[in-house]
Amino acid sequence: VVAQLTLDPAFTVAPVDRRLFGSFVEHMGRCVYTGIFEPGHPSADADGLRGDVLDLVRELGVTTIRYPGGNFVSNYRWEDGVGPRGDRPRRLDLAWRALESNAFGLNEFMRWSSLAGVEPMMAVNLGTRGIEAAAELVEYCNLTEGTAASDLRRKHGVAQPHDVRLWCLGNEMDGPWQIGSLTADEYGRLAARAGHAMRRVDPTIELVACGSSNSDMPTFAAWEATVLEHAYDQVDYISLHTYYDPEKHDEASFRASAVDLDGFIDNVVSTADYVRAKLRRQKRIKLSLDEWNVWYQSRFTEPEDRAIEDVPALIEDDYNGTDAVVVGNLLISMLRHADRLTVGAQAQLVNVIAPIRTRAGGEAWRQTIFHPFAHTARLARGTVLRPALTSPDMTTGRFGEVPSVDAVATHDEESGALTVFLVNRGTEPVPLSLDLRAFPQHRIREHLTLSAGRPELVNQAPQEEILLPPVSWHALCLTPEESK
Numbered sequence: 001v002v003a004q005l006t007l008d009p010a011f012t013v014a015p016v017d018r019r020l021f022g023s024f025v026e027h028m029g030r031c032v033y034t035g036i037f038e039p040g041h042p043s044a045d046a047d048g049l050r051g052d053v054l055d056l057v058r059e060l061g062v063t064t065i066r067y068p069g070g071n072f073v074s075n076y077r078w079e080d081g082v083g084p085r086g087d088r089p090r091r092l093d094l095a096w097r098a099l100e101s102n103a104f105g106l107n108e109f110m111r112w113s114s115l116a117g118v119e120p121m122m123a124v125n126l127g128t129r130g131i132e133a134a135a136e137l138v139e140y141c142n143l144t145e146g147t148a149a150s151d152l153r154r155k156h157g158v159a160q161p162h163d164v165r166l167w168c169l170g171n172e173m174d175g176p177w178q179i180g181s182l183t184a185d186e187y188g189r190l191a192a193r194a195g196h197a198m199r200r201v202d203p204t205i206e207l208v209a210c211g212s213s214n215s216d217m218p219t220f221a222a223w224e225a226t227v228l229e230h231a232y233d234q235v236d237y238i239s240l241h242t243y244y245d246p247e248k249h250d251e252a253s254f255r256a257s258a259v260d261l262d263g264f265i266d267n268v269v270s271t272a273d274y275v276r277a278k279l280r281r282q283k284r285i286k287l288s289l290d291e292w293n294v295w296y297q298s299r300f301t302e303p304e305d306r307a308i309e310d311v312p313a314l315i316e317d318d319y320n321g322t323d324a325v326v327v328g329n330l331l332i333s334m335l336r337h338a339d340r341l342t343v344g345a346q347a348q349l350v351n352v353i354a355p356i357r358t359r360a361g362g363e364a365w366r367q368t369i370f371h372p373f374a375h376t377a378r379l380a381r382g383t384v385l386r387p388a389l390t391s392p393d394m395t396t397g398r399f400g401e402v403p404s405v406d407a408v409a410t411h412d413e414e415s416g417a418l419t420v421f422l423v424n425r426g427t428e429p430v431p432l433s434l435d436l437r438a439f440p441q442h443r444i445r446e447h448l449t450l451s452a453g454r455p456e457l458v459n460q461a462p463q464e465e466i467l468l469p470p471v472s473w474h475a476l477c478l479t480p481e482e483s484k
């Protein structure tokens with residue numbers, strides 16, 4: 001059975017928003033300490049920022065980085081991480097039961113972001129703190145001078161404001177594990193009031209309200225509706241978090257995880273639009289998928305069951321080829337929803353369920369999931385196109401029969417570059433027939449592929465006959481033939 005894919009430049013979804021290719025740096029495990037920051041490492045600069053990791057981050061092509069948490073943010077005092085290092089307190093972080101030295105904080109992160117060439121996305125603590133600390137943080141980051149917080153930043157040696165555009169109003173506030181978790185009404189009110197105050201400091205910032213921690217939460221959808229009923233006018237985005245555990249369901253369902261993500265995104269769009277209708281508003285809320293990845297979550301030890309440690313090695317999952325194909329497919333799902341989903345952050349960037357791993361004092365390396373991310377971020381340019389696709393089906397425990405082949409395309413009108421991102425998530429090889437009638441001049445120039453059976457990235461010789469091996473991810477790069 002053959003899969004048939006037809007592309008037409010008229011079948012557009014939306015422009016590719018570069019913020020889709022974001023990532024996440026949390027003070028968790030070894031993401032910061034011995035991850036991006038390790039004074040004394042042979043590749044580190046005078047500020048302790050690891051050069052080998054920065055090189056890989058640039059190669060990964062991430063655009064936006066969410067910081068400093070995650071669960072960590074809900075008991076964090078941002079003031080602890082600024083000013084002279086010698087004066088910074090050592091605290092017990094309640095999220096991960098780790099000792100936080102505060103050697104790395106806001107200004108170090110901003111310097112690291114500019115070296116990495118990424119846009120910072122800051123989260124404020126709405127767990128143990130509230131409106132005042134959030135507004136003062138915006139003031140510290142975004143005002144030039146003449147107020148207590150902006151002058152404090154200048155005193156800390158940072159004359160220019162950081163000008164942070166994107167702000168998360170807390171993290172997973174529905175989760176019972178969250179320090180200071182709230183009901184939907186409590187959180188919705190707080191998010192609206194904190195957002196209001198933060199916008200009084202800088203009216204140009206964009207705000208993300210917490211959606212449910214995941215779509216399996218018992219309050220999923222009702223949470224989104226209630227929160228948005230309180231905060232619709234103050235916020236621009238609602239967040240989505242989702243992790244796929246290879247060991248939680250049957251293997252076919254794991255390979256088809258993007259089916260779940262498609263449904264999750266559609267349900268959050270519907271819920272946000274329901275509130276829009278109810279409140280009779282014109283504005284549409286956008287989506288921020290600001291935690292997503294493959295995570296072997298069933299192997300996770302709860303913080304209560306661990307001793308307090310300095311820098312514990314937490315959830316350093318090793319990824320295989322199937323995990324990389326799933327990550328590639330999740331990126332396809334994200335692009336397919338580019339009309340409403342415009343911010344993404346893979347969780348996390350280094351060591352903690354991450355595409356990049358490091359050894360303290362040693363090397364840094366790419367995991368399998370690095371490759372589909374790096375190439376999608378590099379190649380997805382211009383406008384997202386929705387292909388017409390027929391595919392053989394595969395059977396899954398969770399979703400029933402689903403297409404084994406999934407695809408999306410992007411078309412860069414300026415350069416003419418057309419890229420087709422494809423997966424075969426089934427266990428049978430599938431020949432693909434590509435119908436390019438609307439792109440008669442285009443030829444395949446490059447065929448990048450990675451599969452469960454061959455988990456390293458391969459740059460194949462381009463061929464007209466395309467065979468998609470079992471459990472494989474592909475990027476087909478096409479450009480128009482030079483006109484004679």
Ligand code: AHR
Pocket residue numbers: 026028069070071072171172291347348
């Ligand atoms: O990314 C790891 C953790 O997963 C984050 O801290 C939290 O927000 C989520 O539950």
